[in-house]
Amino acid sequence: MVGEIFFAAETATRFHYIGADPRLDREGCMSLGYLGYLDEDGYLFLSDRRTDMILRGGVNIYPAEVEAVLVEHPAIADAVVLGLPSEDYGVRVHAIVHLANGLSPKEIDAFVRARLVSQKCPESYEMSMPRYATKRARCVARPCATSVLPGSPKARASQSRCREAPDTAA
Numbered sequence: 379m380v381g382e383i384f385f386a387a388e389t390a391t392r393f394h395y396i397g398a399d400p401r402l403d404r405e406g407c408m409s410l411g412y413l414g415y416l417d418e419d420g421y422l423f424l425s426d427r428r429t430d431m432i433l434r435g436g437v438n439i440y441p442a443e444v445e446a447v448l449v450e451h452p453a454i455a456d457a458v459v460l461g462l463p464s465e466d467y468g469v470r471v472h473a474i475v476h477l478a479n480g481l482s483p484k485e486i487d488a489f490v491r492a493r494l495v496s497q498k499c500p501e502s503y504e505m506s507m508p509r510y511a512t513k514r515a516r517c518v519a520r521p522c523a524t525s526v527l528p529g530s531p532k533a534r535a536s537q538s539r540c541r542e543a544p545d546t547a548a
Contacts, residue, residue: 380425380440383412398429413440432460435467437497444471444500447493451486453479459500473500 384407390400398411411428426440433439441459448457455478464470475486483503490499 380413380415380438382409382428383414383422383424384409398427432469432471434461434464434469434471434497439471439498444473444490444494444498447490448473448475448486450493451481451489453477453481454486458506462502464501470502471498471500472502472504474504474506476506 384403387400387402387406387408390408395410400408400410402408409428412424413426413428413431414422414424416422426442430441431438432441439461444459445457448454448459454475456476458474460472460474461469462472473486486503487499
């Protein structure tokens, strides 16, 4: 079971963490917002960060879990999953996918649905260029190819435009 990772606050004097404000629980243990679980041998595995978690209709969805399923497909080179506003559940799951080979959103969705429960599956897909070294999604200056799957609650495609990405080729 995935939960928030807490540790003894006195160990915080040995490091300085940039990227999250620490918080203390009632026992004085500290968390930096990481989520994870212990396996049967007591090893700690990190799942995601609390701030990245998507809460959709009462279901906790970890983008890293959905991204891992997406990149299992041989035609998908990379993926980024995020939550977008939704009238029905507060947030909907959206995937930005970089394809190595041609693949339709329906084919991607069928692949994901065979591996995840339906609440965790993206309701929409956007085809994108590869990530930069900073791990941020890269788009080009044109309307993004966004597909909202038929049958998703109040399916509607949003016409977003991405900023022109600088050329990083050396």
